[in-house]
Amino acid sequence: MSQDLWLQNYDAACRLAQEIAENIHERNRQQRTGGNPAKLNMTLRASLQKLKQNIAQLKETLNRASAQRRIMQAEADRRQNLVDDLATRETRLNASFKGDITEAEPSRSSLMTGGNGSGPAVNPWLVSESEETRGLDFGEIKNQQQQIIEVQDAGLDALAAVISRQKQMGQEIGNELEEQNEIIDDLAHLVDKTDSRIKNETHRVKLLDTKSASCGMLVVIVLLLIAIIVVAVWQT
Numbered sequence: 001m002s003q004d005l006w007l008q009n010y011d012a013a014c015r016l017a018q019e020i021a022e023n024i025h026e027r028n029r030q031q032r033t034g035g036n037p038a039k040l041n042m043t044l045r046a047s048l049q050k051l052k053q054n055i056a057q058l059k060e061t062l063n064r065a066s067a068q069r070r071i072m073q074a075e076a077d078r079r080q081n082l083v084d085d086l087a088t089r090e091t092r093l094n095a096s097f098k099g100d101i102t103e104a105e106p107s108r109s110s111l112m113t114g115g116n117g118s119g120p121a122v123n124p125w126l127v128s129e130s131e132e133t134r135g136l137d138f139g140e141i142k143n144q145q146q147q148i149i150e151v152q153d154a155g156l157d158a159l160a161a162v163i164s165r166q167k168q169m170g171q172e173i174g175n176e177l178e179e180q181n182e183i184i185d186d187l188a189h190l191v192d193k194t195d196s197r198i199k200n201e202t203h204r205v206k207l208l209d210t211k212s213a214s215c216g217m218l219v220v221i222v223l224l225l226i227a228i229i230v231v232a233v234w235q236t
Helices: 005-032 038-067 073-098 108-113 138-235
Strands: none
Touching: 005 038, 005 073, 038 073
């Protein structure tokens, strides 16, 4: 797996800050020896501007990754500490370049470590360093980051599998609902046909009842006529 792009940009910013510190030391040496540091001053101005832009880009990228939850919160906090330390060093380098520090000519060791020249200096890059990375060299930190990213990737793969399964279940439920809707439509059509047939049969029954009543009356009339004829014949 390739190194995280954010870490690559952070490494580049660290190297740029180291280069700026060395150039400031060289500029100060030339000033002490009567040299002409004009070219170095131009280079330093451009480098400091670039470092400032790189730090701003690192902050923006980190905030976006944290908001979109592409990295874990603990990793986001650790990277924020790294960016804050880098910004602090950028401020110190600017002050050293402009001469706005108490020492007229800060030593190279003070620029590199932030010390005051007496006793062991404290490296400003390690300010607020987390317990997870304390005592590790840069290669070990990168390996640790790779492991964290791999764990995150594994978690994302598992989440993707769950989402895929849920999607498949949703499609199966949708297909089942479509089948049920088709069955309901068939039942509704069958009910409509049955209702129509019932209405037709009811109408036919009513017609038969009417015809039956008419036939009954006709039989009565015929019988009465026969009776009248018989009585008339008998009287004659």
